[in-house]
Amino acid sequence: MNRLAFLAFTAPLVLAAAPAMDKDNPSCPAAPGWGEAKAISLSTAEKGGKRVLIADGIIEETFPDRLKAALDKDEKIEEIWLRSRGGDARAGNAAGKVIRSFPGMATRIPAGWTCFSSCNFVFMGGDRRFVDPGGVFMVHMFTHTADRDVIDLSVGEGTDETIKLIGEIEQSSAMLASEDNDFLIRMGISRKLLTDIMYRQQAVASTANHSTRYCLSQDEVRKYNVVPQETAG
Template identity: 80%
Template structure:
């Protein structure tokens, strides 16, 4: 027993856990990101660590902003929104972020092991205060509507007419997106360099020479770009 306890203490002190496998194509990101279920985002109120939180898990659909507001209004004890998502509808992501910002003091959080990707970035940035826990992934890409394949897949399921409508809007919506993103970042207190130095420098399409299309910000980078503010962001 005298030998066992020191060994256990050493393991705990050194954090000897199984390392997370990284993606060879996107080396800053995990090989198997935990970005939630492949269906429209669910919103579940729960008690975690003495706090009332809203767990947002899944694909961002066009109705999320309205559903998100209804969920927060239904439970006045909610003080944090925890996010796990592979993205989805870009404009709905922006609007959902604005919904969160309309609640003074509302916190957004990416817990350890969870991934917030694509349109989820903008939902997260709506938080009055924001936290990316060590091991949590704020994953970005070249932000375009055509990159949001899950939205297209959902529209295909809804029928030919919906798919045709979506494809017809892609070019117009993408042209407006850069301006909307820039305005959103300013309003949320995020550095615009997040767009110019990170998001828009990622490849939209993988090539044989450079297969990387995604980038996960480090703890230093989420602070550098004020994704996780050192001070309270401007409202």
């Protein structure tokens, strides 16, 4: 009876610990743990007996060079822990390639942390990759059409400017899609991550559908080789 009473008491506490989910993006937490809205910082720490480099913040164009300098400076670093809402797409790809140039380097998204958008490609650079239970690998469809200020300005300037902008968006988006595809192949990620997940997300929220993000489950990060089977767990 005492054991039953204990289970009855603790069950609500376990349920309460589950994070609230985003009503617009139901696979994702309502409050993603992607850190502060500031330029990405780099710091080192000892975690579980390992030397870890912590990358926390918004990815900007200087990040790949700073990341390489940090890894060159400290040969004891074994893992890179990531928490970011994303940022510069091409800087994310470049940073992923920097990580891959250090053989055996691992990347990790710890419990409670979120890696979103261009952070996905930084994470994919790891030779070994871990998404801890409670860690969030959050994706969306990469697009240039979400810059409403630029679009509104071109519309205000007339049809010719709008057509020009549409052409630039189409060209830039096609180039970025090609780069993403090439990057996934190089990093050993299933291309189906793009076709099945990323490119199926709505680019811009609409009145009828507010969902623009998707968070992979533990099964899905393995299915698409985001976390290689040999490093799972």
